[in-house]
Amino acid sequence: MKTYGLIGYPLEHSFSGKYFAEKFKKENIQNCEYRLFPIENIQDFENLKQQNIAGLNVTIPYKEQIIPYLDELDEHAKAIGAVNVIQFNNGKSKGFNSDYYGFKDSLLSFLPTEFNSKALILGTGGASKAIKKVLIDLSIPFKVASRKEGFDFTYDELNSKPEVLSDYHLIINTTPLGTYPKVEEKPDLPYQALTENHFLYDLVYNPSETAFMKAGSAKGAKTINGLEMLVGQAEKSWEIWNRK
Numbered sequence: 001m002k003t004y005g006l007i008g009y010p011l012e013h014s015f016s017g018k019y020f021a022e023k024f025k026k027e028n029i030q031n032c033e034y035r036l037f038p039i040e041n042i043q044d045f046e047n048l049k050q051q052n053i054a055g056l057n058v059t060i061p062y063k064e065q066i067i068p069y070l071d072e073l074d075e076h077a078k079a080i081g082a083v084n085v086i087q088f089n090n091g092k093s094k095g096f097n098s099d100y101y102g103f104k105d106s107l108l109s110f111l112p113t114e115f116n117s118k119a120l121i122l123g124t125g126g127a128s129k130a131i132k133k134v135l136i137d138l139s140i141p142f143k144v145a146s147r148k149e150g151f152d153f154t155y156d157e158l159n160s161k162p163e164v165l166s167d168y169h170l171i172i173n174t175t176p177l178g179t180y181p182k183v184e185e186k187p188d189l190p191y192q193a194l195t196e197n198h199f200l201y202d203l204v205y206n207p208s209e210t211a212f213m214k215a216g217s218a219k220g221a222k223t224i225n226g227l228e229m230l231v232g233q234a235e236k237s238w239e240i241w242n243r244k
């Protein structure tokens, strides 16, 4: 039996647990299991390493804390500073960031090939760092909005100059605003400045149409939720674990 799994704490609602159980069944993948390892302390990773695990996902709060425990980092994980996939190979552990790949593939299929504008990233947390690296690699110029001073825009600045949004046709929500059950919440933007030339990417996937997406659609903008990215990062994990 090959054991894959997820480390984090707490681990009550895990998308990955359900996703891989269904994948193994649907694709008739034999002798594989995906287990949840809710470890209270990152040092417990040392014990897990001894248990002959085939591959791990990493979630909150360990995406950054895991790094010193790994033997190697892939270049994107290194640049982003966060790991959500661990590959084990001949006793060596290597960290990857599959959010990077999940977002990149999904963004490329969402945007028209002739997209030629700038992006605005909302939020400065862990996911925002992976999104920034993708935009750098795709040569899409971007700015960042935060509740805090010291970034490109605060939400107050955007609201006092709505016309700024005409320079940013791609707007990416990396904040948790709008996630079930607080489905009425959305980032504090001047939505009236959106047009049919805008593309709104929400990393939130529950509900499937968020308040942010609804406000964009009402002005004719194209919208996408975070489900494709989520599935993409899970499939990338599987590919990384099974690389020869």
Ligand SMILES: NC(=O)c1ccc[n+]([C@@H]2O[C@H](COP(=O)([O-])OP(=O)(O)OC[C@H]3O[C@@H](n4cnc5c(N)ncnc54)[C@H](OP(=O)(O)O)[C@@H]3O)[C@@H](O)[C@H]2O)c1
Binding pocket: 099, 102, 122, 123, 124, 125, 126, 127, 128, 145, 146, 147, 148, 174, 175, 176, 177, 179, 203, 204, 205, 226, 227, 229, 230, 231, 233
């Ligand atoms: N679809 C996917 O595959 C995928 C992958 C990763 C993450 N996600 C989702 O993306 C979201 C962010 O994840 P994360 O790991 O980056 O979380 P995080 O590290 O907690 O960061 C979220 C950022 O959002 C901003 N924020 C938080 N609360 C806010 C509020 N009440 N109002 C306005 N801004 C707020 C903050 O930035 P400022 O302090 O700068 O304002 C914060 O740093 C979560 O909903 C997560 O589920 C989805």
